[in-house]
Amino acid sequence: MVEAARLRAEIEADPNRRLGRRLIDRLRAQTTHAATVFTLSPDRTTLCPNATSGAAALIASLPLGPADTVVVLDTEYASIIRAWEIACAKTSAQLIQIPVPLPFTGTEQLLADLDDRVPGPVSYLQISLITSSAAIRLPVHELSEWVHRRGGRLILDAAHGPGHIPLTPDIWGAAAVFGTVHKWLPAQRSVGFLSLAPDLVDHVRPAEVSLTWDSGDLIERFSWPGTFDPVPRLALHTAIDQWAAWRADGLLDSCTTLAETATDLLTTTGARPTAAGDHLPPRLRAFLLDDVTVPEVKSALRLTGVRAWVGPGPAGECLLRVAVHIYNDLADLETLAGRIQEVLPR
Structure with missing residues (x-):
């Protein structure tokens, strides 16, 4: 800046x-x-x-x-x-x-x-x-x-x-x-x-x-x-x-580890990863949210101040996408997972 x-x-x-x-x-x-x-x-x-x-x-x-x-x-x-x-x-x-x-x-x-x-x-x-x-x-x-x-x-x-x-x-x-x-x-x-x-x-x-x-x-x-x-x-x-300084300090590697944690946390809520294995990007993850609409998820996240992209997939699916960067920590992901747990039908 x-x-x-x-x-x-x-x-x-x-x-x-x-x-x-x-x-x-x-x-x-x-x-x-x-x-x-x-x-x-x-x-x-x-x-x-x-x-x-x-x-x-x-x-x-x-x-x-x-x-x-x-x-x-x-x-x-x-x-x-x-x-x-x-x-x-x-x-x-x-x-x-x-x-x-x-x-x-x-x-x-x-x-x-x-x-x-x-x-x-x-x-x-x-x-x-x-x-x-x-x-x-x-x-x-x-x-x-x-x-x-x-x-x-x-x-x-x-x-x-x-x-x-x-x-x-x-x-x-x-x-x-x-x-x-x-x-x-x-x-x-x-x-x-x-x-x-x-x-x-x-x-x-x-x-x-x-x-x-x-x-x-x-x-x-x-x-x-x-x-x-x-x-x-x-x-x-x-x-x-x-x-380059972030990379040298290991911050980007930490973000990759945190993205893996995001996958683990959100999967336990019932969210389904859009891909697996070699098809997972290092620091960007997306999930299918079944039996819930995009507006419902957006509203739920907005009420708790959580910012994550939510939108339709190519066939109209409800998608949640998480981009993990150096300003994120475990508490952010736990808050997100908790809110998704609440909004997904049991």
Whole structure:
């Protein structure tokens, strides 16, 4: 917050000079640093406002046509699915949504469902590294192999990746990765990223047509989306340094242990984990709450001052999602579990 305030005061003191060519140079330095930390290719990565804007730019730029088939899982973020629906409708491309029943039963069943529901070649498969609402760590490597066998390319939503689990797009064979930095790092909102395969770098343009839209340089192209606040991007190095200090002090490992405790506590209340084993993210967990509605759970948590995400799953299920961070402790989880115990039918 201190660094952000300093940067904002610096910019407002002389916006004509601070928001010109020098801004792009500074954003380039931040992009290079972030990409290096998150094992992305700096020459093929750019910062952008958020994961949704990165996805919108990518989806709108892909050369879809009537011969193309796009496959998405129904556990994808709703706005991303909608973006694919709009793009496919405009170009007469086929869009196939694959249901992912909860709890997630594992890789073999998902691959079998893909084979059963997708009859022919595929142009793109859109999946999440970690699904947002259901908090499933998907089998990226196996899904990448599946789409490559079908002649297509993998598009990866890594909104819950940076600062949480490693990113290895080249190993996964991902054509594009978009995501958000402010979810698991102490970065100001909002700042996201878009990382592309070499053949896409010159073709993907921002969704908004701004003064730098025609630039041949990827970072410059995304550096000026009209009037915006560049401070979250410019302060990214400070957020990364703080995150690195938390990791060095063992705080992130403690959060992972606490997330395991959350699973144990909530399971005893009757809540059902949405996944198990290797499909559990380190510090993000979700649960199915049976025979209770989303409004009922939200109301119950609100009355006790407990903050946790509650919302519908892809098939209308009531989901509770718990994100464990360094400010959480065992007492928080015990309070949450106690309230869920009270609201679930016996």
